Amino acid sequence: MTNDRFVYVTYIRTTPEKLWDALQKPEFTRIYWFGAILESEWTKGASWKMVLPDQRIADEGEIIEIEKPKRIVIKWRSEFSPELKAEGYSVCTIELEPTPESVKLTVVHEIDKPASKLIQSVSGGWPKILSSLKSMLETGEALGGQSPCSHE
Template identity: 60%
Template sequence: MTNPAASTFVYVTFIRTTPERLWTALTDPQFTRQYWFGVHADSDWKAGSPWQLVFADGRIADTGEIVEADPPRRLVIKWRNEFRPELKAEGYSRCTMYLEPLGGVVKLTITHVMDQPESKLIEAVSGGWPHILSNLKTLLETGEVLPEPKA
């Protein structure tokens, strides 16, 4: 049962690819750098293993632990922000990535939950995930990332 006072962000997208290719895109550091604006994920992707997102300059963006890895279907990460003190203070969130093949596409559902109301981390990821996942979708479908948005 989930906490009704938890903060939750859910994003669903459909990507013309295979579950295996999408899994690789989500877990391979060389691939993540392409659509995550130079940031890469580092882990061996096994339950209980450490996980981190690393900025291009080597600083640690986020850390945590792989809670569950069922390639190429489901990935669950215990996730804490490390570079913004007000977000780090909220503690660990939980990010679940579910890949569901539907014919020639894969439905990717990201659910990011913080076990407290009005989480600033969930507010932050609510702005970040759509940009990152749109970039991922475009890269997998066209071979290129999106141009940087101009304000």
């Protein structure tokens, strides 16, 4: 398969269970995703979407694979712009691996389209999102000063 891919690896001082919750629960995602909420039943075959604060759907897809608290694979299509939507579905794989003092988080976002504009877009977005997630879990405050307690 020829593809374009983005890979990001970080280590977060937390537990796999806390990171798993932060990846899925709206009360957390809206904080480190800068207002966006990820909606899904989080089961294999379930629909998945990212809803922006103004209620527009930025991305949508389906849960292809899920193994708590280790791995999520999402069939993912951008709805944000016609140009990105036209590229079709990508696959985003999120893996959690416990280490002695942290959790190794690996995100691989790929599409079978060389020079993908979607991958170019997510390559700018994922580092900011995942840095915000890491800050939230390690300090209690996401980038931009938002904390889970201030939004409950």
